[in-house]
Amino acid sequence: MIFICHDIALIESFAHEIVVMYHGDVVEVIEGGQISEKAKHPYTKSLLNAIFPVHGEMTEVK
Numbered sequence: 075m076i077f078i079c080h081d082i083a084l085i086e087s088f089a090h091e092i093v094v095m096y097h098g099d100v101v102e103v104i105e106g107g108q109i110s111e112k113a114k115h116p117y118t119k120s121l122l123n124a125i126f127p128v129h130g131e132m133t134e135v136k
Contacts, residue, residue, distance in 0.1 A: 082109060082125060094118045
């Protein structure tokens, strides 16, 4: 099955293999759940750096 998604956290939770594409070209193939540790390509690293960290207490939005 191919699942196209931009949510790295979601992909890491269930994909066996993650393929990172840049301008239509495959730039990196990483085993699922290891993208944070195994990323080598600059584009993959920039995608990981774009994730907002969640810190502190969560509050309900009304």
